Amino acid sequence: MSHNAWLSKKTKNGKILCEACSQACILDEEEYGICGVRQVKDGELKLLVYGLAAAVNIDPVEKKPMFHFLPKSKAFSVGTVGCNLSCQFCQNYEISQYPKEHEHKITGREFPPDSIVELAIENNCASIAYTYNEPIVFFEYTFDTAKLAHERGLKNIYVTSGYETHKAIDLLEPYLDGMNIDIKSFSNEFYKDICGAKLKPVLDTVKYAYNKGLWIEITTLLIQGQNDSDDEIRSIAKFLKDIDDSIPWHLSAFHPTYKMLDIPRTPASTLHRAYKIAKEEGLKHVYVGNIDDNDYESTYCPQCKNRVIDRSGHIGSLVTNKLDENGTCPYCRYKLEGVWS
Structure with a gap:
């Protein structure tokens, strides 16, 4: 369309x-x-993909992953074909790279903005997540949907590689409530050779979105021998700490896919090592992903260290949230950072 x-x-x-x-x-x-x-x-x-959804699902918001954003709620997730990056490790390459690998063919089923919003409400979703492929490439579709969603009391989430222009963020900002932004590496060579992009625009987006007052969480997919060195992990942690030590950072396990079939799955030990480094650098909220690990997926109060959001099962299937609607710890009254209501 x-x-x-x-x-x-x-x-x-x-x-x-x-x-x-x-x-x-x-x-x-x-x-x-x-x-x-x-x-x-x-x-x-x-x-070319306005109103054409290639992937639609109702997910736990934790799957985005957003851990400090309406815990236990459902997010209506929608994506199209197409992407402005060409990551060799893309987990959703079947849709993200579809036009490039099928002579510019476009696919998807008709799903206009008003239908997305109505279906989200019917299914008791608290938010709409623009995800699976890069949402900025279908900006106008997301903009129209997000505006309608806000009018109906829904929140909006961008799950993104962080390549938005400042102009795009300015236009979205009245209707956008949260972003999960990938920092795929802290190496420009990695971005250039493996993703077809550059590092600096991503870092600029993280800073700009934060300064606009959007709730942001960060994800890094750790790939063995590519972006998982102590120095690189520490560099990302320091970058985030310099912005705000309360920005949640999700460290996720890679599994062989697309053009990186020869690299083994990331072991849990790598995620735990990265978690420890991030904590050493002073980040309050660090999580592991793509493995089931109750201790490393749960949220702890930065002040009293008690577990205040317990996550177990597969990707947010079992969540116990002890915080109130203001994100207040029941043990010490510390107000945790996030979007809680």
């Missing part, structure tokens, strides 16, 4: 600049953006 991609502008030479993400594609007639779902037609940039 084609729709004007209005987050764009014409350049002096008549080409179109896409202003959604930091790839900053400048396109001529019929050319596609790096994402594969934004194309110039008749002198205007079109979003």
